[in-house]
Amino acid sequence: MRADAQRNRDRIVEVARALVRAKGFDAVSMDEIAKGAEVGPGTLYRHFPTKESLYDAVLEAWAGKVNAAVDSALALDAPAREQLLTWLTDYAAMLTEHKGAAARITAALGDPGSPFAAKCTTYINANQRLIDGLDSALRPGVEAIQISRLVGGVAAVVDNSELPADSMAPMLAIVADGLLAP
């Protein structure tokens, strides 16, 4: 890639990240991002063929954080319930970090054609590692994608309704208790 193209690409992602953080994905237009990054719309679309593919780039850094969070939860010297709840809370917090991310990523969980497909497998794998790690403490038959969807659903609701972050806690507690073996 030519040097100017690389510079522009980086600036676009940077500007987009700031705008999305401030106003939410849906409330930011591509023109606005282009203007902020001082490029034309044509340039923007040369780098990112759709708005969602730009969003995917904005969320890039997250995948690593997810794996770190599941590791640190499993490393806790605590009962399974607390490990589980710690992870669910961290996971939900990451999903609500950027407005609009939770619903989008969670909706894409089963769709390999989505621009978020790579992130989805990261999330599902993280939940699978959790299941493997917690072993027999969980109810039998629970699947990683179900956990992803449950927590994603809760996070999406809280995100959409613009609720305070701590309103997730009681709902995640219910999910956690439901996930533990009867």
Place this chain on the structure above:
Amino acid sequence: MRADAQRNRDRIVEVARALVRAKGFDAVSMDEIAKGAEVGPGTLYRHFPTKESLYDAVLEAWAGKVNAAVDSALALDAPAREQLLTWLTDYAAMLTEHKGAAARITAALGDPGSPFAAKCTTYINANQRLIDGLDSALRPGVEAIQISRLVGGVAAVVDNSELPADSMAPMLAIVADGLLAP
């Protein structure tokens, strides 16, 4: 209201209901509805100032169904877990009956200014009656709006991802077990 206006209003809602059922709320445009009802866009917007207010009219008939469902679940001669699961399943099924309804209604749960506010209180009241009916079988401190959000979240995910209806069952089972007293 003048007779022709009433006729047009009824036809608009009828056409909108059919189109939304077939294609989902987001995929149907107001122009399309206007054409289908053989009125101009101006007439459409005279009756329904926003697209969402039209959707509210489309969903009108539901409120009664919700109350009937919670009654019939509570009337079951069965353990609390089964009553609870029956209701959650019925409730989720109603939310996914029209594409796009689950996320919209659930997002509006705490917002009195939403066009769906009336429906939201119906849903919350239904869950409150469930809590009162199941009495001490539920975990202490659980709130009606939390149940509404949990089930709404699950329904929204399934709706968004276009999953088969039966994929909700295991997730609702987890929620149900989490809701029952430990």
Place this chain on the structure above:
DNA sequence: AACTATACGGAGACACTCTCCGTTTGGCAA
């Protein structure tokens, strides 16, 4: 039959995503 409040319809304002294509420029080779 005339009159008026009410309702109608459609052109178009405005916003948004995305495309096409003529113009400019970075980086390499002579």
Place this chain on the structure above:
DNA sequence: TTGCCAAACGGAGAGTGTCTCCGTATAGTT
């Protein structure tokens, strides 16, 4: 350094959506 050209740029505008304004038509009353 200079010249070349593939790569990148920018912006006008196509296409689609929600919603508005206002001149026209009509229902219902007098």
